[in-house]
Every structure is written in C-alpha cells, then in structure tokens.
Amino acid sequence: MQAAIWAYPWDLLDEGVETVADRLGEMGVTEVNLATNYHSVQTFLPHNPERRTFFAHASSYFQPGDGYDGITPVPNETMGEDDWLERIVEEIADTHLTLNSWTVGCHNSRLGMKRPDLTLESPHGDSLVFGLCPSNPAVQSYLTNLVEDLDARAPFERIELETFDYFYGTGFGWHHDKYHTRLGTLGEFLFGLCFCDHCRSNAADAGIDVERARETCRTTVDGLAEGNLDPERSVEEWLDGHPTVADYVDVRTDTLADMFRTLGDAVTDAELGYYVGFVGADRSWMHGADLEALADSVDFYTVMAYESSREAAVEQYQTALKLSGDVPVHAGVLPGHPSVYDSQTTREIVDGLAEAGAPRLSFYNYGLLPEHNLTWIENALETYPN
Numbered sequence: 237m238q239a240a241i242w243a244y245p246w247d248l249l250d251e252g253v254e255t256v257a258d259r260l261g262e263m264g265v266t267e268v269n270l271a272t273n274y275h276s277v278q279t280f281l282p283h284n285p286e287r288r289t290f291f292a293h294a295s296s297y298f299q300p301g302d303g304y305d306g307i308t309p310v311p312n313e314t315m316g317e318d319d320w321l322e323r324i325v326e327e328i329a330d331t332h333l334t335l336n337s338w339t340v341g342c343h344n345s346r347l348g349m350k351r352p353d354l355t356l357e358s359p360h361g362d363s364l365v366f367g368l369c370p371s372n373p374a375v376q377s378y379l380t381n382l383v384e385d386l387d388a389r390a391p392f393e394r395i396e397l398e399t400f401d402y403f404y405g406t407g408f409g410w411h412h413d414k415y416h417t418r419l420g421t422l423g424e425f426l427f428g429l430c431f432c433d434h435c436r437s438n439a440a441d442a443g444i445d446v447e448r449a450r451e452t453c454r455t456t457v458d459g460l461a462e463g464n465l466d467p468e469r470s471v472e473e474w475l476d477g478h479p480t481v482a483d484y485v486d487v488r489t490d491t492l493a494d495m496f497r498t499l500g501d502a503v504t505d506a507e508l509g510y511y512v513g514f515v516g517a518d519r520s521w522m523h524g525a526d527l528e529a530l531a532d533s534v535d536f537y538t539v540m541a542y543e544s545s546r547e548a549a550v551e552q553y554q555t556a557l558k559l560s561g562d563v564p565v566h567a568g569v570l571p572g573h574p575s576v577y578d579s580q581t582t583r584e585i586v587d588g589l590a591e592a593g594a595p596r597l598s599f600y601n602y603g604l605l606p607e608h609n610l611t612w613i614e615n616a617l618e619t620y621p622n
C-alpha cells in the first residue's frame with residue numbers, strides 16, 4: 237500500500253524540503269500531494285518553524301504559463317515573483333519523494349468575485365461567487381488549460397482534482413458565512429443548483445422546462461427558509477416527486493462527463509485522479525459527478541474517508557468502490573481534529589482501509605497536523621513498509 241500526504245508549499249519551504257523529506261521517510265510516506273492551485277485559506281500550523289498561521293486568497297502557487305485564454309490563475313501575493321512549485325520540484329528531485337498536484341478547480345472566490353459571469357447562479361439569480369460553473373465553456377477552458385499547464389511544467393506522478401464539479405451549497409465556510417436559516421441538505425442543494433445561461437441552455441436543449449424547474453427550486457428554498465417544509469427531507473425522495481428538477485440535475489452529469497473527457501485528453505504525462513465524498517461518496521451526484529460515467533476519463537478516485545472510526549471509514553470506501561466503475565479507489569484519512577484523537581484509532585482506520593483493498597492512502601495534512609499526530613501516521617504505517 238502506497239502512502240501520500242497532502243502539503244502546502246509553505247510547509248515544505250519553511251521547514252526545508254530535505255528536512256520534510258527525511259521526516260516523511262521515517263513515517264513511511266513516499267508521495268506529497270502538493271497544493272498548486274488553491275482556494276482561499278487560513279491555516280493553523282502547529283509545527284512550522286517560521287509562522288503559526290498562513291492566510292491566502294484563492295491563488296496559484298506557481299507563475300502561470302502562456303497557455304491560458306480568458307481566465308488565468310492569480311499567483312499568490314506572498315510568493316511575489318518567486319515560483320514555489322518550481323523550487324519544490326527542483327529540491328524534491330534529490331529526495332525519495334514523488335510529487336503530485338493537489339489541484340482546486342471551481343472553488344475560487346477570487347476569480348468568482350472578479351468574474352461573476354463565470355459563477356454558479358442560484359435559482360433566485362444570485363451569483364455564488366465561491367464556485368465557477370463547469371457548464372460555462374470559458375470555465376471548462378480554464379480548467380483544461382490549468383491541468384495542461386501543470387502537466388507540462390512539473391514531473392507530477394499524479395494530478396489530483398478537487399472541486400472540478402458543481403460546488404453547490406453554502407461555500408465551505410469560504411467567508412464569514414451567515415446562515416441563520418435551517419435550509420437542510422435539500423435547501424442547500426437547491427440554493428446552489430446553478431441556473432446560469434449555460435446550465436439553462438444545456439437543459440433547454442435536452443427538452444426540459446427550465447423555468448418550471450427554476451420556479452420549483454425557488455419556491456422550495458423559500459418554503460424551507462420560512463419553515464413550511466421539512467429541512468430533514470431526503471433530497472432523493474424530493475427529486476422523485478419533482479421530475480422536472482430531477483431531469484435538470486441529470487443534464488449536469490452529462491456536461492461534467494464531457495468536460496472530464498477533455499481533461500483526460502489534456503493530461504498526458506501524469507495519472508489523473510478526482511476527489512470524491514466531501515459530503516459522502518453516495519452524494520457525488522449532488523456535485524454533478526456520476527462516478528461510473530467519469531471512470532473512462534480518470535485513472536483513480538480518492539474518497540475522503542475523514543471518519544472517526546474504522547467502520548465509518550471502510551463504509552465510505554466501500555460506497556465509493558461500488559459507484560466507481562472499474563477505476564481504483566484510493567482513500568484520504570484525517571488523523572486529527574475533528575475526526576481522530578489517538579494513535580490506536582489512526583491505526584484501526586489505516587488497517588481497515590488496507591484490508592478493504594485501498595492501494596494508496598493520503599493523509600491530511602503535513603503542516604496542519606501537530607507533531608504527535610504525525611507519529612500516529614508513522615505507527616500506523618509500520619505494518620506497510622514502502
């Protein structure tokens with residue numbers, strides 16, 4: 237079983253790439269999933285020698301190449317003229333570590349603020365600035381250019397995709413969220429269901445009564461907000477009773493499958509992976525992702541098994557496996573707050589996923605975990621020497 241760890245450029249550069257590589261070698265970790273293009277973030281860094289926190293707007297951690305048309309990643313301000321990715325590529329070449337790109341796609345509030353015409357549009361017509369809409373051809377080009385650029389500029393073994401999909405909902409705590417209304421899963425889903433020009437036009441082409449779908453979403457969100465509908469109601473059941481909206485939702489899965497074919501063709505040197513299960517692997521469809529349909533275009537999935545017990549982690553893994561077609565499923569593990577608080581549970585989760593057949597685990601995350609949590613990873617991986 238292979239072992240990787242997610243990391244930020246500042247984790248490696250502040251501590252020194254060689255020092256981090258030595259520590260990861262002791263732990264049994266052989267791969268780094270390095271953030272390359274990322275959403276806005278504030279980190280707490282318990283063992284960083286230079287700082288305790290790092291704040292960044294959505295940005296790239298490299299200087300973008302010339303191959304972009306229309307939308308270009310915004311390089312991180314702290315980086316200045318430097319190119320963190322280039323430095324890490326150079327320095328990591330002398331270590332035992334292989335490098336993967338941890339690549340955030342549609343969740344980008346900086347690009348969304350700059351270009352509201354590219355964002356998801358709520359049923360009520362609001363621009364949801366935290367998420368670019370993958371139905372928009374300009375966004376599709378941006379995502380394709382991004383992975384092409386990454387594939388060409390660095391010897392990544394894997395390019396891993398996060399939020400290359402419909403990033404619906406309340407925006408993942410992106411900016412002082414103020415929700416004092418109980419929308420429930422259904423309300424959050426419908427609030428974030430995109431009705432931009434491109435989503436509407438795709439659905440109209442498929443013969444769907446778009447205005448009816450939109451009106452149904454609007455009245456349901458408002459009904460939930462007013463407390464007239466049950467916020468605990470299952471989204472699947474609700475869609476069964478509202479086939480126009482269900483058909484509207486289905487069109488997005490075809491759009492995403494088409495886009496993934498383009499992404500798959502764009503990446504020639506690295507393996508392509510896609511992160512699933514941020515709200516449960518069985519709810520991938522809520523992001524427009526039909527894992528069986530995307531299976532032709534990716535080399536693997538990584539399911540987020542950020543659970544507190546072996547049973548729950550294995551259940552996430554097995555759910556993803558059932559949905560994934562023939563594509564191998566890797567797993568992400570969070571051996572820290574708010575999921576896991578001891579070495580024994582870390583070991584149980586790792587053993588459970590290994591026994592369930594996971595060929596590779598990724599741990600979240602080098603700079604965010606305290607030193608003693610890194611030791612838990614080391615203990616858990618003792619059984620799986622690389």
Ligand SMILES: [Zn+2]
Binds near residue numbers: 430431
């Ligand atoms: Zn849209």
